[in-house]
Amino acid sequence: EDVGASVKNMDDPYGNEPKRHAALKPASKQPFNAEPPLALLADNLITPNELFYVRNHLPVPDVDAKTYELEIFEDTMNKEKILKLNDIKKYPKHSVTATIQCAGNRRSEMIKVKAVKGLSWGQAAIGNAVWSGAKLCDVLKDMGITEETTQALHVQFEGLDTDPTNMPYGSSIQIEKALDPHGDVILAYEMNGEPIPRDHGYPLRVIVPGVVGARNVKWLGRIVLSKEESHAHWQQNDYKGFAPNVDWDTVDFTKSPAIQELPVISAICEPGEGETLKVVNGKIKLRGYAWSGGGRKIVRVDVSADGGKTWQAVDSLESDRTRHPRAWCWTLWQAEIPVHKNQSNIQLCVKAVDSQYNTQPENFENIWNLRGVLANAYHRVNVKIQ
Amino acid sequence: EDVGASVKNMDDPYGNEPKRHAALKPASKQPFNAEPPLALLADNLITPNELFYVRNHLPVPDVDAKTYELEIFEDTMNKEKILKLNDIKKYPKHSVTATIQCAGNRRSEMIKVKAVKGLSWGQAAIGNAVWSGAKLCDVLKDMGITEETTQALHVQFEGLDTDPTNMPYGSSIQIEKALDPHGDVILAYEMNGEPIPRDHGYPLRVIVPGVVGARNVKWLGRIVLSKEESHAHWQQNDYKGFAPNVDWDTVDFTKSPAIQELPVISAICEPGEGETLKVVNGKIKLRGYAWSGGGRKIVRVDVSADGGKTWQAVDSLESDRTRHPRAWCWTLWQAEIPVHKNQSNIQLCVKAVDSQYNTQPENFENIWNLRGVLANAYHRVNVKIQ
Numbered sequence: 001e002d003v004g005a006s007v008k009n010m011d012d013p014y015g016n017e018p019k020r021h022a023a024l025k026p027a028s029k030q031p032f033n034a035e036p037p038l039a040l041l042a043d044n045l046i047t048p049n050e051l052f053y054v055r056n057h058l059p060v061p062d063v064d065a066k067t068y069e070l071e072i073f074e075d076t077m078n079k080e081k082i083l084k085l086n087d088i089k090k091y092p093k094h095s096v097t098a099t100i101q102c103a104g105n106r107r108s109e110m111i112k113v114k115a116v117k118g119l120s121w122g123q124a125a126i127g128n129a130v131w132s133g134a135k136l137c138d139v140l141k142d143m144g145i146t147e148e149t150t151q152a153l154h155v156q157f158e159g160l161d162t163d164p165t166n167m168p169y170g171s172s173i174q175i176e177k178a179l180d181p182h183g184d185v186i187l188a189y190e191m192n193g194e195p196i197p198r199d200h201g202y203p204l205r206v207i208v209p210g211v212v213g214a215r216n217v218k219w220l221g222r223i224v225l226s227k228e229e230s231h232a233h234w235q236q237n238d239y240k241g242f243a244p245n246v247d248w249d250t251v252d253f254t255k256s257p258a259i260q261e262l263p264v265i266s267a268i269c270e271p272g273e274g275e276t277l278k279v280v281n282g283k284i285k286l287r288g289y290a291w292s293g294g295g296r297k298i299v300r301v302d303v304s305a306d307g308g309k310t311w312q313a314v315d316s317l318e319s320d321r322t323r324h325p326r327a328w329c330w331t332l333w334q335a336e337i338p339v340h341k342n343q344s345n346i347q348l349c350v351k352a353v354d355s356q357y358n359t360q361p362e363n364f365e366n367i368w369n370l371r372g373v374l375a376n377a378y379h380r381v382n383v384k385i386q
Numbered sequence: 387e388d389v390g391a392s393v394k395n396m397d398d399p400y401g402n403e404p405k406r407h408a409a410l411k412p413a414s415k416q417p418f419n420a421e422p423p424l425a426l427l428a429d430n431l432i433t434p435n436e437l438f439y440v441r442n443h444l445p446v447p448d449v450d451a452k453t454y455e456l457e458i459f460e461d462t463m464n465k466e467k468i469l470k471l472n473d474i475k476k477y478p479k480h481s482v483t484a485t486i487q488c489a490g491n492r493r494s495e496m497i498k499v500k501a502v503k504g505l506s507w508g509q510a511a512i513g514n515a516v517w518s519g520a521k522l523c524d525v526l527k528d529m530g531i532t533e534e535t536t537q538a539l540h541v542q543f544e545g546l547d548t549d550p551t552n553m554p555y556g557s558s559i560q561i562e563k564a565l566d567p568h569g570d571v572i573l574a575y576e577m578n579g580e581p582i583p584r585d586h587g588y589p590l591r592v593i594v595p596g597v598v599g600a601r602n603v604k605w606l607g608r609i610v611l612s613k614e615e616s617h618a619h620w621q622q623n624d625y626k627g628f629a630p631n632v633d634w635d636t637v638d639f640t641k642s643p644a645i646q647e648l649p650v651i652s653a654i655c656e657p658g659e660g661e662t663l664k665v666v667n668g669k670i671k672l673r674g675y676a677w678s679g680g681g682r683k684i685v686r687v688d689v690s691a692d693g694g695k696t697w698q699a700v701d702s703l704e705s706d707r708t709r710h711p712r713a714w715c716w717t718l719w720q721a722e723i724p725v726h727k728n729q730s731n732i733q734l735c736v737k738a739v740d741s742q743y744n745t746q747p748e749n750f751e752n753i754w755n756l757r758g759v760l761a762n763a764y765h766r767v768n769v770k771i772q
């Protein structure tokens with residue numbers, strides 16, 4: 001009999017985690033946080049579910065879709081509604097191709113300037129998927145909650161994942177984003193045409209396109225529309241940016257706004273750091289991704305093979321057809337760049353430009369922050385030439 | 387008799403220009419382009435009309451408000467409407483505080499890297515005003531033009547200012563911006579509570595908040611909703627960004643998108659370059675502006691008194707109460723920053739962070755472009771310490 005193992009599992013909050021793809025490289029195991037190999041990320045405009053980075057703050061809850069309920073509460077009108085999964089599926093099904101990125105993506109590069117607190121992510125804590133479900137604004141409208149009727153300023157989301165004191169994961173977004181039909185906020189029950197996998201929020205995750213992963217709350221259990229932001233740790237005392245001089249002795253988390261839309265970023269997925277490259281016809285090949293939050297589209301990607309002294313714009317950019325300001329999908333890029341054969345060690349760099357013509361900072365020194373978030377300086381990869 | 391002078395004026399396209407404030411420093415006289423003294427800019431959150439930078443592409447037309455007409459033509463539905471100024475004034479009057487900036491602001495700094503084509507603007511080709519008029523989306527809705535009915539993708543604007551071949555100034559914006567009630571696009575007949583001065587578009591200017599000055603067409607004569615962008619020079623072959631390696635031999639203007647929303651920027655208005663400063667209580671005082679296009683709000687301004695080696699966040703930020711993503715108004719800032727008395731020459735720097743957590747590039751080298759636009763690197767001011 002296996003009763004012992006079963007009892008042991010029930011005592012262990014991490015005793016019932018989903019199976020994961022062997023290629024995912026954990027940044028931490030409990031809670032589970034992992035990213036795919038960087039080179040694989042550039043293979044597909046749509047990231048396969050099993051290779052999508054996983055960022056969990058707590059143990060993965062085991063939710064039964066049959067008994068699942070979503071509670072929506074509007075605090076300024078005192079309205080409440082309970083929806084079962086089938087109720088949510090009755091609303092028009094809307095699909096949006098949206099890139100989600102962890103605020104800590106590329107933190108391992110920022111760490112080189114000075115230590116920070118946080119998981120040591122590489123460049124693959126980002127992925128792109130087709131999310132399908134009901135538009136949050138449709139559900140709210142059905143409840144009589146519109147710009148004209150509500151005085152709420154924030155939409156709080158609570159997950160069904162809880163800490164040892166039974167506090168759920170939580171965070172919030174601005175009401176404007178939720179009520180805007182073009183904001184494309186989705187109560188998603190599908191990821192790339194399949195029920196959302198457990199690691200990504202089964203049975204329901206809110207998708208907030210263009211906004212940091214931390215607000216795309218998984219295992220969504222409760223929505224509260226309020227004059228106040230979420231009081232949860234992750235909204236108030238985490239996921240905020242600070243000036244480089246602010247340290248753990250001087251930090252005042254009330255002084256910075258919670259991260260919502262992420263800034264423009266890019267990375268070289270191939271070649272990898274330290275690789276030796278063959279030069280073909282005087283050129284080497286590079287590929288990678290670029291993305292900007294807030295629905296800004298990538299309009300140009302520049303690459304350098306001399307550490308940023310000279311640049312050329314990349315010819316091949318792949319994305320979907322959505323336009324600014326609803327360009328939620330990342331851009332994959334490929335480049336061939338000339339190198340001098342007499343060089344043996346070179347530094348490759350990439351920087352992207354979005355449809356607001358914002359671009360990336362050159363180095364990490366001046367954007368360093370104690371939580372190691374928003375690490376969007378030029379990505380630099382040192383390689384050897386054969 | 388003065389007939390000679392009068393005839394001479396009529397032959398001279400620049401014979402009937404408005405009077406300008408003596409403090410405006412011309413970057414060119416025909417057409418008239420001028421900016422106010424930088425230190426004055428930081429005196430008022432609302433820039434006085436007479437000190438607002440002037441960026442004219444052609445001679446200033448002399449428009450009679452009594453006979454003035456605005457033509458609106460929808461090309462995909464073949465609808466037309468002619469509005470007199472009084473017709474426009476019948477729509478609900480909407481006021482918006484919006485900063486307008488020239489794409490070439492701060493070009494004189496970028497020039498130091500390598501020559502560019504364009505007027506040598508300092509840091510004051512930017513201003514902030516309260517613009518009042520009818521919402522363009524209200525006028526279009528009245529014509530039956532909505533998201534549901536139109537197939538247009540662009541809104542073209544033509545000015546009543548013309549070149550020697552009678553071609554008007556023109557440019558266009560995306561339809562999404564024009565139809566969005568929260569886009570706040572205004573057919574403005576007032577600037578800071580007065581009829582719009584001739585230099586700023588009397589009697590009607592379209593205000594496109596968050597978008598480059600070049601699309602805020604003055605002396606507005608015609609609006610065309612179309613599947614195509616404006617064919618005008620200023621939309622097609624000007625006001626675009628390029629990679630630093632692109633020169634006038636290799637440039638292909640079809641490869642870059644027309645500049646619309648401007649990226650995050652900031653400047654030190656006081657002290658000025660080369661000034662000698664008194665140190666009071668170990669500190670010096672700085673003030674300036676920061677702004678970001680696209681309705682992004684300034685959330686932090688960092689200053690440095692050692693050329694960017696160390697930074698501190700500014701405590702005093704002044705703006706209006708509008709929230710992201712409708713924060714059209716700039717932010718004025720003031721800082722007191724400690725300096726070491728044993729230094730005699732120091733470099734002050736400023737950089738801003740907006741509500742998308744985008745920040746500015748460090749230097750001009752990697753954002754250099756042949757037209758010298760989008761010059762938003764850190765602003766650096768060298769001063770002497772007494």
Ligand SMILES: [Mo]
Pocket residue numbers: 055101102103104213214
């Ligand atoms: Mo995250």
Ligand SMILES: [Mo]
Pocket residue numbers: 441487488489490599600
């Ligand atoms: Mo301009």
